[in-house]
Amino acid sequence: MPKRQAPSPWAPAAQRGQQRQIKRDAVLATAAQLFNERGFHATSLDDIAARLNVSKPTLYYYVKNKDEILIECVRNGLQMMTDGIEEKRKAGGKAIDQLIACIRIYTGIVTLDFGMCVIRISDDEMPAVNRAELRRLKSGIDMAFRRIITEGIAEGSFRPCDPKMAAFAVAGALGWIGRWYENGGDYNPEQIATQYIELLLNGILQPPTPSPG
């Protein structure tokens, strides 16, 4: 009869890896929240540790330093945008419907902590070694918007315009939401998206009333 093993007080390796990932995600989520509340520079590792009820040395088991946290927050936000927009693009359909769906997705993400980090933290604050990668992700999102606008012009539903300018105008308007948005403000993200869709697609001007007769 085999000897009965005493149960180990350590979880199996696979489970430990999973727990580590869950805890690392919590570190990043809390950091993103603090960066958006106080600014990146004003947030210390001590602040992050305090909000998580752990000591600063504990954080180092999950992340190397504040710069790594920053990059991961921005990368997460950019990845959410990329995935969300890619999913809508793949679903296909008319350019106008794709654009509307992407405006909704993008508005939703820039009002979440990781997405807000993308908007609020400038390239200048990013470690130089990571800038190229993050710029590539940003450029991919820009290109997706340009493709939708190019298609809409080809379909005849969008006004003839330079898709690059139109994509910049849309991205600028939507990105700014990540600066001024506050939880519990006048509108929720869904309501903001609805107003922006109306403004960006139809413009500020009242259409001319058709002359009678």
Place this chain on the structure above:
Amino acid sequence: MPKRQAPSPWAPAAQRGQQRQIKRDAVLATAAQLFNERGFHATSLDDIAARLNVSKPTLYYYVKNKDEILIECVRNGLQMMTDGIEEKRKAGGKAIDQLIACIRIYTGIVTLDFGMCVIRISDDEMPAVNRAELRRLKSGIDMAFRRIITEGIAEGSFRPCDPKMAAFAVAGALGWIGRWYENGGDYNPEQIATQYIELLLNGILQPPTPSPG
């Protein structure tokens, strides 16, 4: 007969004051240029001094430190926006003409060095003691846009919408220009403004063709 005075090698006080101002302005203009080229953090006082062909100690005759330079650059940009928009507002006229004029002014300023600093340097990077003042200037610009939009709705030329949302959408689209604009790109600021006016006022969608008959 009065004794003839030997000419002083120092200029009269008033003239010295004026020269100091000219030199201080040059320090700020050069700093703004470098901040936009390399980022605020990556720019040192040595870099600014080098581009001006002076020593770092010389700079301290004109400015206290890098933070003071930063604040002055952003304040200059915000003041240019405030003055430009105020002038157009005072000129009066229909809301649509005021909005078009303000879009042109704003686009022109965010493509200049001081204006670009307003857009590229985040509140987070600003010394805490100056944030309230700069936020007040920003809020004044936002309010001017909201007033124009409110008037346009009252005149019946703008679609009924929340002026706050529309002002944010316009300011976001225009502000973003200060991020991506580069001298010598595809379009000059005037051409960019023309395209943005078309997009923001009339929207991306092609107007429906009137049914025949």
